[in-house]
Amino acid sequence: MPIYSEKVMEHFMNPRNVGEIENPDGTGEVGNPVCGDMMTFYIKVKDNRLEDVKFKTFGCGAAIAVSSMVSEMAKGKTLDEARKITPKLVADELEGLPKNKFHCSNLGAQALNKAIDNYLKKQAKRGKK
Amino acid sequence: MRKVYLDHAATTPLLPEVREAMLPYLDELFGNPSCLHDWGDSAREAMEAAREQVAQLIGASTDEIIFTGSGTESNNFAVKGLALAQQNKGKHIIVSAIEHFSVLHSAKTLEKWGFELTEIPVDQYGTVDPDEVRKRIRKDTVLVSIMHANGEVGTIEPIAEIARITREHNIHFHTDAIASVGTISVDVKELGIDALSLAGNQFYGPKGVGALYIRKGVRIMPLLDGGVQEGGRRAGTENIPAIVGLGKAADLAKKDVASRVKHLGHLRDRLLTELPAQIDHIVVTGHPKNRLPGNASFCVEFIEGEAMLMLLNSQGVAVTSGSACTSRALKASHVLIAMGLSHELAQGSVLFTFGIDNAEGDIDYVLEVMPPIVERLRQMSPLYAKFTKTGKGGR
Numbered sequence: 001m002p003i004y005s006e007k008v009m010e011h012f013m014n015p016r017n018v019g020e021i022e023n024p025d026g027t028g029e030v031g032n033p034v035c036g037d038m039m040t041f042y043i044k045v046k047d048n049r050l051e052d053v054k055f056k057t058f059g060c061g062a063a064i065a066v067s068s069m070v071s072e073m074a075k076g077k078t079l080d081e082a083r084k085i086t087p088k089l090v091a092d093e094l095e096g097l098p099k100n101k102f103h104c105s106n107l108g109a110q111a112l113n114k115a116i117d118n119y120l121k122k123q124a125k126r127g128k129k
Numbered sequence: 130m131r132k133v134y135l136d137h138a139a140t141t142p143l144l145p146e147v148r149e150a151m152l153p154y155l156d157e158l159f160g161n162p163s164c165l166h167d168w169g170d171s172a173r174e175a176m177e178a179a180r181e182q183v184a185q186l187i188g189a190s191t192d193e194i195i196f197t198g199s200g201t202e203s204n205n206f207a208v209k210g211l212a213l214a215q216q217n218k219g220k221h222i223i224v225s226a227i228e229h230f231s232v233l234h235s236a237k238t239l240e241k242w243g244f245e246l247t248e249i250p251v252d253q254y255g256t257v258d259p260d261e262v263r264k265r266i267r268k269d270t271v272l273v274s275i276m277h278a279n280g281e282v283g284t285i286e287p288i289a290e291i292a293r294i295t296r297e298h299n300i301h302f303h304t305d306a307i308a309s310v311g312t313i314s315v316d317v318k319e320l321g322i323d324a325l326s327l328a329g330n331q332f333y334g335p336k337g338v339g340a341l342y343i344r345k346g347v348r349i350m351p352l353l354d355g356g357v358q359e360g361g362r363r364a365g366t367e368n369i370p371a372i373v374g375l376g377k378a379a380d381l382a383k384k385d386v387a388s389r390v391k392h393l394g395h396l397r398d399r400l401l402t403e404l405p406a407q408i409d410h411i412v413v414t415g416h417p418k419n420r421l422p423g424n425a426s427f428c429v430e431f432i433e434g435e436a437m438l439m440l441l442n443s444q445g446v447a448v449t450s451g452s453a454c455t456s457r458a459l460k461a462s463h464v465l466i467a468m469g470l471s472h473e474l475a476q477g478s479v480l481f482t483f484g485i486d487n488a489e490g491d492i493d494y495v496l497e498v499m500p501p502i503v504e505r506l507r508q509m510s511p512l513y514a515k516f517t518k519t520g521k522g523g524r
Contacts, residue, residue: 012436018508033471033473033512034472034473036453036476038512056509060436060455061435063433064509105454
């Protein structure tokens with residue numbers, strides 16, 4: 001029996017939104033090579049909505065599928081809606097992740113949140129100017 | 130799609146001759162070798178013929194061979210059994226840092242039971258320096274266990290040299306030869322060791338059977354108590370079909386070892402030279418010369434091994450990886466880390482192990498499908514992006 005669901009395999013084999021955004025409105029980086037997985041998310045925000053989401057990921061099949069799924073789930077959502085994407089929701093959408101991989105590979109939501117934080121911080125700075 | 134199995138370190142296919150030899154013992158010749166009737170006699174005869182074949186393969190005599198249920202059991206038996214049999218003499222044991230877990234974890238169990246454990250480091254190629262063993266020998270050292278060859282990186286250890294040192298000090302020396310027996314020529318007398326583990330499924334025999342060579346006169350504490358099978362050293366009704374298969378596989382290996390070394394060595398050398406010629410930022414792991422003929426192991430920078438493995442599998446190629454993500458415990462290969470590789474580089478581990486069923490075309494196929502896979506994963510990798518932009522993060 002394969003360790004990954006069909007959905008994970010489908011996203012791993014055909015990941016959506018891979019790449020970087022030039023001059024992104026926000027970026028979020030999580031993970032480190034010791035634990036195995038690293039993800040960077042890039043976002044473009046327009047009218048409080050995620051107009052574009054892209055990612056780069058160093059990691060296993062699950063990490064790549066998670067990144068792809070998060071990017072797909074987030075695109076077009078308002079920032080508040082995007083904040084509600086949790087690792088559990090991502091895993092459910094992927095029809096499950098192997099137990100031992102749930103925490104290490106499921107960093108996509110965290111990376112996306114960091115990118116949103118980064119965007120809001122930049123906005124605040126701009127406001128002050 | 131082409132199917133290419135390059136994971137012979139995990140297990141080898143069963144040779145048709147081996148299967149044929151086993152079949153009667155799964156069928157009408159089902160007897161228990163401990164029994165005194167005809168059924169028992171035929172099983173016993175087959176078992177003793179297999180013992181002769183295994184003894185012949187490694188230059189031992191038949192009464193020095195104990196059949197076990199796996200390579201892991203052989204290693205557990207040797208490490209625990211030899212240490213426990215000598216605990217009145219001393220409670221210090223020495224193993225290398227790159228042993229298989231069946232040796233390392235047995236040694237750790239002994240530690241819990243009151244033994245002291247010393248782990249010998251290895252150099253960047255995974256080689257144990259015999260002088261490092263000499264330096265760590267103490268008055269109370271009772272056992273040294275160092276593998277003959279490492280299945281993950283292919284490095285062959287200087288066992289004969291280490292054995293000279295242990296003999297000088299009158300210390301028992303066990304070697305885990307599971308990765309080497311049947312692939313290269315192994316002779317217990319030439320190596321000068323006291324105990325040696327081997328397993329059937331590493332050289333075209335069945336799974337679920339192994340053997341332990343114990344030099345005549347060396348005492349070992351049984352792990353399995355019960356009947357008097359295997360001279361009272363390993364109780365339990367013997368797995369006759371598997372033992373017969375192991376014997377046949379040993380017989381074939383003895384005949385074919387020279388041609389196996391040549392064939393596998395050629396395939397290995399092609400991949401070791403041609404893959405780095407096609408892919409930048411790739412490192413060969415293990416010893417450049419003293420290595421198993423069927424082993425080509427690499428670390429590919431900026432990408433992770435499990436993803437590589439899965440994409441190769443989607444192209445019909447079976448390999449393995451020592452990356453953290455590939456292991457159930459999510460830890461990078463202790464072998465690669467002991468050799469001084471960074472966790473980041475160890476994440477890019479990919480291991481090709483060849484068998485006698487592989488041919489030139491398999492190498493051509495790997496050389497065709499592998500570079501685009503590496504490129505695809507690098508295009509996704511934030512580490513590679515950082516490297517191409519800043520030149521930083523490379524080795």
